[in-house]
Amino acid sequence: MVSRPAKGSGDNSPDRIFAEVPTVAVIGCGVVGRRVARQLTASGLVDRLILGARRPQRLHGFVRQLIDIDVDVIAPGPLPAAEITVLTQPSGGHAELAEEALGNGSHVVSISDAVGDVQGLLDLDAVATKAERAVIVGAAFSPGMSCLLARHCGQRFDHVEEVHVARMGTGGPACQRQLHRARTKDAVEWRNGDWVKRSGGTGRELVWFPDPLGARDCYRARLPEPLLLAASFPETDRITAKVSATRRDRFTAWLPMLRRPHNDGGPGAIRVEIRGVLNGDQITDVIGAIDYPSAVAGALASISAEWLLQEALPHGAWSLGMLDDPVPWLQELEMRGITAAVYEGISAT
Amino acid sequence: MKTLRRAILAMGVGTLVAAILRLRGSGGVPPRQGKWRQLTGPDFR
Numbered sequence: 428m429v430s431r432p433a434k435g436s437g438d439n440s441p442d443r444i445f446a447e448v449p450t451v452a453v454i455g456c457g458v459v460g461r462r463v464a465r466q467l468t469a470s471g472l473v474d475r476l477i478l479g480a481r482r483p484q485r486l487h488g489f490v491r492q493l494i495d496i497d498v499d500v501i502a503p504g505p506l507p508a509a510e511i512t513v514l515t516q517p518s519g520g521h522a523e524l525a526e527e528a529l530g531n532g533s534h535v536v537s538i539s540d541a542v543g544d545v546q547g548l549l550d551l552d553a554v555a556t557k558a559e560r561a562v563i564v565g566a567a568f569s570p571g572m573s574c575l576l577a578r579h580c581g582q583r584f585d586h587v588e589e590v591h592v593a594r595m596g597t598g599g600p601a602c603q604r605q606l607h608r609a610r611t612k613d614a615v616e617w618r619n620g621d622w623v624k625r626s627g628g629t630g631r632e633l634v635w636f637p638d639p640l641g642a643r644d645c646y647r648a649r650l651p652e653p654l655l656l657a658a659s660f661p662e663t664d665r666i667t668a669k670v671s672a673t674r675r676d677r678f679t680a681w682l683p684m685l686r687r688p689h690n691d692g693g694p695g696a697i698r699v700e701i702r703g704v705l706n707g708d709q710i711t712d713v714i715g716a717i718d719y720p721s722a723v724a725g726a727l728a729s730i731s732a733e734w735l736l737q738e739a740l741p742h743g744a745w746s747l748g749m750l751d752d753p754v755p756w757l758q759e760l761e762m763r764g765i766t767a768a769v770y771e772g773i774s775a776t
Numbered sequence: 777m778k779t780l781r782r783a784i785l786a787m788g789v790g791t792l793v794a795a796i797l798r799l800r801g802s803g804g805v806p807p808r809q810g811k812w813r814q815l816t817g818p819d820f821r
Contacts, residue, residue, distance in 0.1 A: 633804035772810025
């Protein structure tokens with residue numbers, strides 16, 4: 428699978444940019460949606476931005492910040508015609524919206540971390556391939572950067588046996604609500620070539636995230652990484668995903684959210700541990716990242732949209748963990764100030 | 777009435793024990809060796 432536009436490909440010349448009026452629709456203008464809108468505006472690749480919001484009147488101040496670009500704000504309803512549709516709305520219903528966007532001839536970028544959305548979006552592969560459009564699934568922090576790191580780290584192994592993803596932190600309020608729901612639902616794990624369900628909130632493990640966040644107890648939850656990584660690591664024995672939780676999180680997980688979520692739940696972190704065989708030795712590699720989840724989600728969704736505008740990303744429904752080469756994405760993230768880290772000193776056993 | 781009180785008491789005690797079991801302890805020990813190193817451009821080439 429192609430991983431990024433080759434230099435000079437995609438007809439990204441100034442003539443094209445100013446002649447065809449590239450339009451991107453950002454559906455959902457919460458914390459992440461606004462970051463995507465800002466980055467797309469700054470990219471200079473987009474001439475027209477359509478922002479979908481539940482309360483369009485609240486976006487007047489934000490729209491004034493976006494200069495040198497035509498901005499339309501629309502209320503919920505039929506999706507607008509656009510080259511790219513970026514779904515940054517709360518989880519739930521992303522697959523249905525993606526199908527509608529594909530019907531409009533639009534590429535789709537989704538940041539949803541709900542298992543139902545992810546499965547529904549992956550199921551659109553045949554439709555997207557037939558329409559010669561791309562559906563990028565989980566272009567966020569987790570999933571998204573977690574998948575890129577797993578793919579990058581797993582490439583050096585002769586055989587990957589286990590992939591374990593852990594995360595902490597959330598983006599905006601919708602992300603926090605989704606995680607609150609996910610904590611009590613069954614986790615889906617890949618074990619010995621089959622899917623198994625394990626109870627959410629079980630499987631406590633002390634996970635060492637990149638400094639300064641450090642150690643956090645993590646537990647199973649209904650997270651989508653195993654679904655997205657199984658395609659990249661089909662011969663793996665185990666793929667799991669866990670999320671950090673405090674005692675209060677666990678005690679109140681079965682209740683409705685007792686207080687209003689923060690505007691931004693960062694900073695957050697991800698940690699990917701890969702166990703496998705390299706040159707006949709049993710090896711464990713750990714790679715991770717620390718940043719504001721909303722910032723990383725905004726950057727990855729924006730990069731996806733920009734590279735889709737250059738028409739050099741593959742068609743079909745896929746996640747960032749399914750790319751042949753994640754390095755260009757990690758390099759682009761580094762250029763935008765988002766770096767990864769590797770844990771050194773634990774490897775061979 | 778007496779049965780109801782006993783049932784409520786039993787449920788309360790059960791909930792308390794379950795909460796303690798669920799929330800106590802820690803998930804392991806921190807690593808005693810190694811450290812995080814930030815990846816830079818050369819690591820991606």
